[in-house]
Amino acid sequence: MHTDAANFVSYRFSTRDLPERIRIPAWREHFGRCVVHADIEPLSDIPLQADASLQSVQGLRTLALKGTSMRFMRLQANLADGDDSVGVIFCAPGRSQLSQRGRDVELRAGDAIAILHSEPASVTYVDGLQFGLAVPREALELRVANLESLVMRPIGHRTEAFRLFSVYLRSILKARALTAPRLRHTVVTHIHDLVALALGECPALGESSASAVVAARHDAALDYITIHFQDPGLSVQTVARCQGISPRYLQRLMASSGTSFTERLNELRLQRALKLLTESHAGRQRISDIALAVGFSDVSHFNRLFRTRFGDSPRGVRLARKEAD
Structure with a gap:
């Protein structure tokens, strides 16, 4: 599946419901050879378990993987697919080992690294959750100098650029932003920009007006x-x-x-208060205690905001819940 896919494509594969005897051949053929274009070698003594989710839009692929340990090998024969994208692999949490260009690197929770899909590579998934994305090489070469020198070099996860990139990525995946046609181009462009900043280990970004930085800072x-x-x-x-x-x-x-x-702050606090007031054990807590628990220091102010937001007082909402029960 290539990074130039015109429309949103979502693919899920799980061995959970497959008989043990066909798990490995099905995983290798349907997911390995047909989807990610790599040979797969199971490494665990226990029966293979694998859950993978892949999304693809023009200019971006994402892959989330969890299961028993296995090795993905992109060999010379696999390169015939013409995939020239750059892969960025994260461990969060878990461990992985990568090999390319004669270099071996081990990743642990929070680490990330870039590899070239146009060259042979080996990725050994050990445990935990592994997440990866692929972006067109051309898009990154327009944004970062000497891209080749940044391959197989661990990305500093403590840098501001990487932190913002990680927060933005979690945010758009949680919001399923890639499924929205009107947002898709902007989101993909932001990811290209943020990947380039993270790879280049850009110094402090400051109060940048760049669209990608603004979006990432907003999400953070x-x-x-x-x-x-x-x-x-x-x-x-x-x-x-x-x-x-x-x-x-x-x-x-x-x-x-x-x-x-x-x-924004008041909405979060009021929604939390509403949940506390309408839970089955809500009658055990005083309304003043709920107000304080969600962050309001002035109970009268809380009551006014609550009535304005929900059209009834906290006490009225609690009574209505009791009557409904």
């Missing part, structure tokens, strides 16, 4: 807010400092999505 900020919204002290200043940007830049990022920092 939302990710941080979603994790920490229950902290009553969470503020624009706190989030900006943790993201290495100014409060003003963060406010511009938030405004670009049509909502302010305060609106």
Whole structure:
């Protein structure tokens, strides 16, 4: 499956429901030779288990793999497919071993590396979850100098560029953005830009106006807010400092999505409060305790916001739930 696929294609393969005797030949033939164009060698003493999910659009392929240990070998015969893309392989978590151009590299949780699909390579999946993506070589050569020198060199996962790239990738996969035709081209372009920045180990990106960086920083900020919204002290200043940007830049990022920092924060807190109020054991908690638990320090303010958002008071919502039960 090539990176120039015109439309969105999704492919899933699992050995879960296959008889043990046909798992290996089915995996090798249908997934190995027909989908990823590689020979596969199982390495475990236990019966083969494999779950793989592949998505492909023009300019991008993604692959998620989990199962028993195995080796993928892209041999000289496999190169006849003409795939000239650059693969970026992540371990999150787990371990993998890669070989290409006479170099052997072991990846552990959080590590990533780039390989060339146009040259023989071996990827040994040991355990955990392995994720990979492939982008056209031409797209990266337009964005980064001396691409060949960056192959088989571990990507620094502590760099800001790699962190932003990882956050953005998780965000678009979770939102299934590749399935939306109107978003697809923008998302793929952003990924090309962010891969290039990560491969080149770009220094601190600062408050860049580049579209890909803005999108990745926006997703990183939302990710941080979603994790920490229950902290009553969470503020624009706190989030900006943790993201290495100014409060003003963060406010511009938030405004670009049509909502302010305060609106986003309040919505997360109110949705969490609604869930707590309507759970089966909700009557055990005082409303004031729920307000404090979701991050509001002023119960009266919480009550006003809640009524405005849901059309009823917290007490009214709780009573309605009890009556419904």
